[in-house]
Amino acid sequence: MSMNYFYVVPLASLFALGFAFYFFKRMMRESEGTEKMKTIAQYVREGAMSYLKQQYKVVALVFAVLVLIFSVMAYFGLQNNWVPFAFLTGGFFSGLAGFFGMKTATYASARTTNAARKSLNKGLQIAFRSGAVMGLVVVGLALLDISVWYLILDHFIENADTGHKLIMITTTMLTFGMGASTQALFARVGGGIYTKAADVGADLVGKVEAGIPEDDPRNPATIADNVGDNVGDVAGMGADLYESYCGSILSTAALGASAFISNPAMQQKAVFAPMIIAAVGVFLSIFGIFLVRTKEDADMKMLMKALNRGVNTSAFFIAIFTFVILFLLGFENWIGLSFSVIAGLLAGIVIGQGTEYFTSHSYKPTRRIAESSQTGPATVIISGMGSGMISTVIPVVSIVFAILISYLSPLGFDIKNMLSAENIGMGLYGIAIAAVGMLSTLGITLATDAYGPIADNAGGNAEMCGLEPEVRKRTDALDALGNTTAATGKGFAIGSAALTALALLASYMEEIRIGLLRLGDTVLEFADGNTVEVAKASLIDFMNYFQVTLMNPKVLAGIFIGSMMAFLFCGLTMNAVGRAAQKMVEEVRRQFREIKGILTGEAVPDYARCVSISTKGAQHEMLLPSLLAIIIPILVGITMGVSGVMGLLAGGLGSGFVLAVFMANSGGAWDNAKKYIEEGNLGGKGSDAHKAAVVGDTVGDPFKDTSGPSLNILIKLMSMVSIVMAGLTVSWSLLG
């Protein structure tokens, strides 16, 4: 096959970046409004940029150390020479995606407020198109990174045998996923701690003690709170999904290279297929973005409809196009494979709907939580946690169905031979491409996600500048819409993380193969005397050789450690938020006490001090959990070998996924239970029920915006670290 098909990938990348630039420019042409609005926006922008600079400094240090380690490993032949470079670009592009997204968001918020002074529709347009910048930058940079690396490696890697050359290329490219993961982890954890320290601190003293509303300019932590939305929800989310997007495409390519090794005619196409589906998804996303428009006098329902129209149209067409793409590429089982993609898409949608059901106050679960606030904060917490735990059923059942269907469908549901050496590669390729399906329209789904914090900040700007109630009402409506789309977005983020991690699990075994070959181990010798060539061994052969079964105590030990990692990681990030928030509370209390006239509006609070407390807190607290996520997989590898690592990854994936859903949904439900009461139910604002609900919301903050989302990355990063360290693991480990 010629490379012609491939060029749609860099083309899509350029399109995405081009439109991102176009939307950015158009947004910048709008006015930021009054002087006061400009000043506030400027404060937030500066706070966000200064934080991001700090964060990049820490991350740069970590990257320097890791690159050094990889270079040493490459020198000793435990990895190939491209790995340090791939790792670096992955990290760089992931950081860049977050940076551009945040830059855009901080420019867009005041402009959204100003547009909302005219109409709801104008506000939506600015906020959504700015969110689209983020979505398009992420997919554009991802496809750019993928295209460039593919071309470089295709040129430089020398191998007489095309089949193995493609395996070398794709497995090397996978390692830039680790760079993206590492960057994403720091962004999510650091950003998450920052935003919630500020938010919790601002709420505890402002709303609860001083009795002033959210985003009130008298609250010293209010700028930090708005900065937090940008560094956590925009930059963090961007880096996270950049990583899932790359990870799913690259692991599918790697699995394709291996599954089709004996069919050279199809191998290259199997490598290109996920890239091309993603590329077509980019065009459809841009198309969808343009569909999001409504009448000037639109109400909430019409706005929601407009957003849904964009997202659903893109999803619908990518489902159709998948059949076309896979047919044109010439896959024999194009229908089956297409259904894998659709299974992924559907799972994402169902998870999103489930999240909506369990977190929106239009439905029973959240209303019940609101009702339980009548007996105080304790029952709010108990019922919120109970409901969140129960809500894990829908995502798990969706993922289980997606796994089984996307595996079996490319095999024509040949259940009897589903695990034969010929079939397993194809089945796993099906699971991997399901993740690609779920993420193919990321350009637009991420736009609806990034739109949320922009609307949130727009509301903050309106409140701080004391704009008319009508404007504040409009920005509140935009914010509420953002909360709903965020629920769906979280469903995609979490579902795609699970499927991507599964694909990475399979890719890990491919890296083990490469590691063995690099060490010169060309033959697997089994206990019964049988031998299999490493280059031709199936994944089942590897499973048997390394005895990655559930009766192997190393696998079981790994599962325990993996499950623990999810909880330990959450515990550390929860405590980090708690500690940083407490410092914020003390600072705000101090300012109220020492700076006379703050509460009467006669004196300006020291916003900068609060920004710097959040920044320092996040810097200080993000290191330990992030480093653990990198170090533990390495430690497990050198003590318990391949089987221990597989156990670790599977245990971490199972527990981490369920824990992440639980935390996200409990947090979301508490947030909306509070809003439900604020809308005048059960006594409304200021009632005891409301106070109890505020406690729930505050507990939910780190749940849904720090610990929960960071788990997405933890489960991917642990896989990525294992993949990069595969060479070390196969060369030596304590218990074999």
Add this chain to the structure above:
Amino acid sequence: MSMNYFYVVPLASLFALGFAFYFFKRMMRESEGTEKMKTIAQYVREGAMSYLKQQYKVVALVFAVLVLIFSVMAYFGLQNNWVPFAFLTGGFFSGLAGFFGMKTATYASARTTNAARKSLNKGLQIAFRSGAVMGLVVVGLALLDISVWYLILDHFIENADTGHKLIMITTTMLTFGMGASTQALFARVGGGIYTKAADVGADLVGKVEAGIPEDDPRNPATIADNVGDNVGDVAGMGADLYESYCGSILSTAALGASAFISNPAMQQKAVFAPMIIAAVGVFLSIFGIFLVRTKEDADMKMLMKALNRGVNTSAFFIAIFTFVILFLLGFENWIGLSFSVIAGLLAGIVIGQGTEYFTSHSYKPTRRIAESSQTGPATVIISGMGSGMISTVIPVVSIVFAILISYLSPLGFDIKNMLSAENIGMGLYGIAIAAVGMLSTLGITLATDAYGPIADNAGGNAEMCGLEPEVRKRTDALDALGNTTAATGKGFAIGSAALTALALLASYMEEIRIGLLRLGDTVLEFADGNTVEVAKASLIDFMNYFQVTLMNPKVLAGIFIGSMMAFLFCGLTMNAVGRAAQKMVEEVRRQFREIKGILTGEAVPDYARCVSISTKGAQHEMLLPSLLAIIIPILVGITMGVSGVMGLLAGGLGSGFVLAVFMANSGGAWDNAKKYIEEGNLGGKGSDAHKAAVVGDTVGDPFKDTSGPSLNILIKLMSMVSIVMAGLTVSWSLLG
């Protein structure tokens, strides 16, 4: 080998039951104190018994249905004919152990109060010896059940080949574990919901709203609260540990029968070894119980020392005796196997110490939670959850070490061949016997555990009868001591559940072997054409045949479902407590409103009404989570076959264990953070910090006493159900 050794088992059983009877009689000779004390005790006793009767009615119904199903399965040859009977006796004895323990506890509490009027030491003696009744009844009935069934099956099962006869006997006996599990689950879940509905309800209205102290007779829910301690902490705990104790002994016996199949001289001894270690542990427990005595004018420290002396002496001697027993039985690797037992014992101790560190307010973690109460309830919840999640590290690391050491040690640390067909059986036998080691001194460790609620009730009795402050101070001291020993006890309960579940995982594969043989499948045919006789296949052969590897999508799907089960189960029980507590709150508020003079002490509240609300709430709410625990493993079996079930069990074990530790430790820490403030720190009783800490304590109630402990049973019950249903799973499954 003659059966001589074996008779030490029924002998130990009779000794245990005899001493239990003796301690019971001696306790009954003591006076219950004043008329009022007697009346209160009578109320509690009646409430507890009436609840237990209700619970047994529901359980009897469930048992009737299950026995019917098993009989049908036996009729169709999917199970052997003994299973329904074994299942019934397991359930019956487990219920009996809870019943006797609770009966004793409800008689002992007023007597403890009365003894505490004389001295601290007298109070300790009554409470502890009554706890010992429970400990000894549990181990006595367990060994009785085991002995009788062994003798019956040995007599009736006909098989030309002794080796396979022993396998038949031990795997059949395993199924009475499912009876015990089912009973235990209902006891834990029902009792847990009962006790926390009453406790949370009593606290929310009494302490928080009306501002009256705990156990105040003016609070209508106070009797229900005291009843709850008995039905949850005594009867529930008894049934739980009865089940772990039987499960560990029986699964070790089953694994021994299989591991030594080719060595007839040792096989019978391998079956007897866990029973004999347990039997010797009974004698040492009784010895230890007699060591718990101190001077008349003893203070708290001396009491603690007295308790520790008893427990530690028993543990020390069982470690020594294990070497002797295994040497005398003639095991070649007696030293290695003994170290497996010691690894189990040590893991139990370390987990207990870790629990102590993370839940006692003598240490930093709990003090930090107390400090965070100064910024309100939200930060108390956040820091308590964070700390609880971090606390999972110690138990997981302990269990991982215990697994690896107890597996490798009987193999002489032959790491290279640790998974060879010859070694795997022996290694798994090592893991199983480690669980036996952990539980061997259950007679005394359970005594220190059951002592807690007795002391708690004694305090309640003193408060309700308005006894002198000096007495209340003494009962408080006894209660505080009980909280510390409960922490250690929980460590053992949770650690032993994990190791037992691992042993059951291996036993499950043995049941699959039996299931295949019963279906007439005598040969495993592999994809590569190789064949292995089912009767001689190693567990690794089964793993390969059923492809229970981490690349099998059914295994991965199972892991997801297992992880979800732990959360779903917790969510359902949390919500159940929330709902039942809300009903209790409404009832108490109603009584305060409608019965004039309650708060001034002029009118007597309607205690019975609250007791009946808790009873009904528990009955109603326990059914769904309990049935799920039974039905899901069956469903997974018939859809995804053996590999799906193994994934389910491993996923449930990993997540369930970590989640259980987290919930128990968060709950314990909140409780003690509140006590720390009540001792006069950070503002003391009545301060805002105290109010925030009470919220934490209330949230912690269902964490530590309902959902957390029920998880112990969930992970064992799911294994037990799978074991009993193995015949069905191998005969047919949708994907399998």
